[in-house]
Amino acid sequence: xxxxxxxxxxxxxxxxxxxxxKLRDKGPRAxxxxxxxxxxxxxxxxxxxxxxxxxxxLSTVHHDLQSLGKLxxxxxxxxxxxxxxxxxxxxxxxxxxxxxxxxxxxxxxKIHSSKSVFKIMSPLLGHLTHEEFWVLFLNNSNxxxxxxxxxxxxxxxxxxxxxxxxxxxxxxxxxAIVLVHNHPSGTLLPSKSDNRLTEKxxxxxxxxxxxxxxxxxxxxxxxxxxxxxxxx
Numbered sequence: 465x466x467x468x469x470x471x472x473x474x475x476x477x478x479x480x481x482x483x484x485x486k487l488r489d490k491g492p493r494a495x496x497x498x499x500x501x502x503x504x505x506x507x508x509x510x511x512x513x514x515x516x517x518x519x520x521x522l523s524t525v526h527h528d529l530q531s532l533g534k535l536x537x538x539x540x541x542x543x544x545x546x547x548x549x550x551x552x553x554x555x556x557x558x559x560x561x562x563x564x565x566x567x568x569x570x571x572x573x574k575i576h577s578s579k580s581v582f583k584i585m586s587p588l589l590g591h592l593t594h595e596e597f598w599v600l601f602l603n604n605s606n607x608x609x610x611x612x613x614x615x616x617x618x619x620x621x622x623x624x625x626x627x628x629x630x631x632x633x634x635x636x637x638x639x640a641i642v643l644v645h646n647h648p649s650g651t652l653l654p655s656k657s658d659n660r661l662t663e664k665x666x667x668x669x670x671x672x673x674x675x676x677x678x679x680x681x682x683x684x685x686x687x688x689x690x691x692x693x694x695x696x
């Protein structure tokens with residue numbers, strides 16, 4: 465006996481299996497990641513429920529939500545049962561989660577160590593599949609006056625204009641800066657280009673009595689600090 469596609473719609477499940485009702489009655493923390501995603505996509509296919517489809521998607525990224533957030537719309541749509549509308553819902557939900565993390569980290573507005581820089585910048589850079597270069601502008605108390613993204617998609621001395629950074633530092637009345645960029649490959653060791661750019665910033669900043677406190681390389685799970693390694 466064949467089952468109709470409607471059989472796999474959440475509204476047709478038994479009361480105990482409905483993630484929407486489970487969230488309403490027990491709260492979102494009671495749901496698994498697959499159940500939360502199932503609420504987003506609403507229905508599965510003739511062969512599998514929305515929860516089973518969600519479990520299959522999660523299994524391909526080893527149940528890692530950071531990796532799920534990296535999937536493009538095209539990659540999400542490669543799963544049978546995920547069309548453009550459902551892919552967009554998943555992508556939007558993942559982006560909101562990243563932005564929520566960013567808002568929570570705004571409380572850490574004072575730099576105490578390289579680890580505090582990582583905690584602040586990891587939600588912005590850790591999950592990206594492309595390279596970005598940022599600068600944190602600090603006051604005398606090491607509080608962040610501003611964050612500025614200087615390049616996207618690559619980082620070389622020709623892309624990152626040191627003069628622009630120094631101009632922005634003066635505009636913010638910053639007394640110190642911290643350089644931050646990510647390595648999507650997961651490699652923590654700095655490249656020759658990273659070292660050259662760090663020296664270039666140090667020389668330019670010294671002439672304006674601005675300190676380059678650190679240069680942090682961020683990956684998804686860890687970081688490298690030039691200051692901690694005494695390279696700055």
